[in-house]
Amino acid sequence: xxKIGLSFYLTWKYITRGRKWxxxxxxxxxxxxxxxxxxxxxLFNGIINGSNQQIVDTLTGDIYVTPPNGxxxxxxxxxxxxxxxxxxxxxxxxxxxxxxxxxxxxxxTGNWQIIAxxxxxxxxxxxxxxxxxxxSYLASNDLNQIIIGRQIAGGKDVEENALSLKTARTGNxxxxxxxxxxxxTLKVKGIFNTGFVQSDERAFITYNELTSIxxxxxxxxxxxxxxxxxxxxxxxxxxxxxxxxxxVNVYSWQDAAGIMKSVSSSFxxxxxxxxxxxxxxxxxxxxxxxxxTVINKRKEIGILRVIxxxxxxxxxxxxxxxxxxxxxxxxxxxxxxxxxxxxxxxxHPFVLPICNAVLDLSWSxxxxxxxxxxxxxxxxxxxxxxxxxxxxxxxxxLGK
Amino acid sequence: xxxxxxxxxxxxxxxxKIYQSGGISFKASRSLSLDINAGEFIMITGRxxxxxxxxxxQMALLDRPDKxxxxxxxxxxxxxxEKHRMDFRLTxxxxxxxxxxxxxxxxxxxxxxxxxxxxxxNKEARKKALGLLEKIHLGHKYNRLPAQLSGxxxxxxxxxxxxxxxxxxxxxxxxxxxxDTVASKEVxxxxxxxxxxEGITIVMVTHEPEELTxxxxxxxxxxxxxxx
Numbered sequence: 001x002x003k004i005g006l007s008f009y010l011t012w013k014y015i016t017r018g019r020k021w022x023x024x025x026x027x028x029x030x031x032x033x034x035x036x037x038x039x040x041x042x043l044f045n046g047i048i049n050g051s052n053q054q055i056v057d058t059l060t061g062d063i064y065v066t067p068p069n070g071x072x073x074x075x076x077x078x079x080x081x082x083x084x085x086x087x088x089x090x091x092x093x094x095x096x097x098x099x100x101x102x103x104x105x106x107x108x109t110g111n112w113q114i115i116a117x118x119x120x121x122x123x124x125x126x127x128x129x130x131x132x133x134x135x136s137y138l139a140s141n142d143l144n145q146i147i148i149g150r151q152i153a154g155g156k157d158v159e160e161n162a163l164s165l166k167t168a169r170t171g172n173x174x175x176x177x178x179x180x181x182x183x184x185t186l187k188v189k190g191i192f193n194t195g196f197v198q199s200d201e202r203a204f205i206t207y208n209e210l211t212s213i214x215x216x217x218x219x220x221x222x223x224x225x226x227x228x229x230x231x232x233x234x235x236x237x238x239x240x241x242x243x244x245x246x247x248v249n250v251y252s253w254q255d256a257a258g259i260m261k262s263v264s265s266s267f268x269x270x271x272x273x274x275x276x277x278x279x280x281x282x283x284x285x286x287x288x289x290x291x292x293t294v295i296n297k298r299k300e301i302g303i304l305r306v307i308x309x310x311x312x313x314x315x316x317x318x319x320x321x322x323x324x325x326x327x328x329x330x331x332x333x334x335x336x337x338x339x340x341x342x343x344x345x346x347x348h349p350f351v352l353p354i355c356n357a358v359l360d361l362s363w364s365x366x367x368x369x370x371x372x373x374x375x376x377x378x379x380x381x382x383x384x385x386x387x388x389x390x391x392x393x394x395x396x397x398l399g400k
Numbered sequence: 401x402x403x404x405x406x407x408x409x410x411x412x413x414x415x416x417k418i419y420q421s422g423g424i425s426f427k428a429s430r431s432l433s434l435d436i437n438a439g440e441f442i443m444i445t446g447r448x449x450x451x452x453x454x455x456x457x458q459m460a461l462l463d464r465p466d467k468x469x470x471x472x473x474x475x476x477x478x479x480x481x482e483k484h485r486m487d488f489r490l491t492x493x494x495x496x497x498x499x500x501x502x503x504x505x506x507x508x509x510x511x512x513x514x515x516x517x518x519x520x521x522n523k524e525a526r527k528k529a530l531g532l533l534e535k536i537h538l539g540h541k542y543n544r545l546p547a548q549l550s551g552x553x554x555x556x557x558x559x560x561x562x563x564x565x566x567x568x569x570x571x572x573x574x575x576x577x578x579x580d581t582v583a584s585k586e587v588x589x590x591x592x593x594x595x596x597x598e599g600i601t602i603v604m605v606t607h608e609p610e611e612l613t614x615x616x617x618x619x620x621x622x623x624x625x626x627x628x
Contacts, residue, residue, distance in 0.1 A: 003517075003518060006517055006518070009517075013503075013505040013506055013510070014505050016505075017504075017505035017506070017545065018505055299501075300503055300504070303497070303501045303503065304503070304514075305486070306462060306489065306495055306497075306501075307489070307490070307495070307514060307515045307561065307562075308486055308487070308489050308490025308491075308515050308518055308565075309514065309515075309518060310486065310518070313518075392463070393462050393463075394457060394462055394463055397497075397501070
């Protein structure tokens with residue numbers, strides 16, 4: 001085994017003195033195989049994490065509090081929210097009262113959820129205030145004003161345009177009819193587009209507006225949404241809220257995600273399947289690349305054996321060669337992925353009805369895939385070289 | 401001056417080699433026996449398919465006979481393990497191919513050094529390889545890759561490589577087949593010098609009648625048998 005240095009010597013010569021175009025092509029293919037292996041999972045992770053973030057940022061917050069079983073409301077909201085706010089790890093709390101309503105504009109009507117909020121708290125918990133595409137967000141003392149989601153306002157490119165008000169725009173007056181027969185005319189103060197259809201088919205009014213219409217709802221809420229500080233332990237906060245015996249039901253955002261939970265779950269399953277397929281494709285690609293390299297060197301391997309170079313030295317030299325191909329492919333692939341593809345998709349995300357997806361892959365997932373490429377490459381270098389290094393010398397030399 | 405033949409260095413004893421191809425058996429060596437003395441320059445000749453290369457491959461330990469035995473330096477080799485045969489080839493035998501068979505990615509010097517790097521230090525291997533290249537008048541081209549050398553020069557490098565571990569026998573399989581007349585003569589003169597001046601036993605396969613004059617003995621083969 002003292003001659004292992006000879007394996008490295010031979011590998012170095014193959015790389016530095018071999019055909020440059022062959023080397024470049026091999027590195028290109030290894031890079032492509034590696035990018036294929038990381039791109040699809042990164043895209044799916046981007047969609048999954050993006051849609052999850054949309055749920056948290058526009059629909060539920062990190063934690064979601066609902067009325068106790070058998071009750072339609074959370075009573076004494078100010079007391080409940082103050083108690084929740086005092087728990088460690090909570091950034092802010094937003095109480096909301098959600099009512100079904102019929103909205104009419106320009107002889108077009110539709111049914112949507114109208115949510116009454118305190119705009120200051122709401123903008124601390126949700127991103128809706130940052131997603132205004134026209135007009136402006138609500139202020140605490142706003143009365144007779146409403147902001148509506150893109151799916152309610154409608155428009156040429158809107159996914160649910162057929163069910164929308166079609167042409168409602170900022171500054172228009174719309175008619176709001178509640179189930180109890182109360183009707184109000186409100187001015188559209190702004191239109192928001194979160195990029196998440198489920199969030200954009202809602203409208204917001206101020207809590208003051210709601211209680212001016214229905215004074216009996218004062219200090220009541222249908223939900224309380226909670227935003228946690230970065231790094232807070234969601235499970236522990238939920239336990240602490242429950243421990244306060246506030247007579248409410250407490251859920252994590254995942255519990256409140258509804259259909260999006262199964263959508264995310266489906267994406268996770270698809271991601272696993274596609275990742276497995278990507279590994280298989282990468283493995284086959286690499287095996288073919290290395291196999292062709294080794295087969296092209298069959299005669300040379302035979303010559304090395306004839307002149308007395310031991311098979312383990314020959315095998316090791318090709319294993320090292322395969323590993324170096326893989327490492328260069330991984331390095332180039334890493335640079336392309338992190339410094340070309342990721343910034344590109346940050347600037348030009350995939351626009352989906354559930355989120356604007358960017359590439360998202362954790363370093364641990366990235367390293368696992370790099371290791372997979374490396375292991376497959378070593379295996380791909382080992383097997384054909386072992387076969388060639390142990391076939392009859394004359395067959396190797398004569399190309400039989 | 402030609403060294404007088406002395407003791408037997410290769411003893412081929414009643415070997416038979418059968419090849420199978422497409423379900424058909426072909427006897428490439430038929431109960432063939434041959435003694436080669438140390439210091440001889442043997443040329444094996446015969447028509448295509450006569451079994452020249454088969455005999456050469458078996459004597460050079462690149463292949464095994466199906467029957468019989470081959471002794472090199474009195475050591476039976478037919479049943480040696482592959483590891484022992486490899487060690488034998490590395491330290492006692494030199495082999496020269498028809499198509500030069502140099503490693504394309506190594507320079508002339510590195511090609512010659514390679515077998516010596518298996519047996520000693522890189523420094524010693526380099527020194528010895530440089531000496532051999534000087535001896536065959538290629539010292540000034542030590543840093544050239546095979547593709548930058550002529551056919552004759554490549555074959556000379558292959559000869560230097562076969563010599564680097566001080567073999568007792570050199571096998572050459574039609575070493576001039578791809579060379580022009582001038583280069584062929586140069587190669588044969590090197591063999592003659594190695595044989596006459598250094599006493600190295602040379603076994604060479606050739607098709608060329610004019611080359612037979614270099615041999616101390618000629619072995620004619622036909623249909624896997626020695627005919628004279």
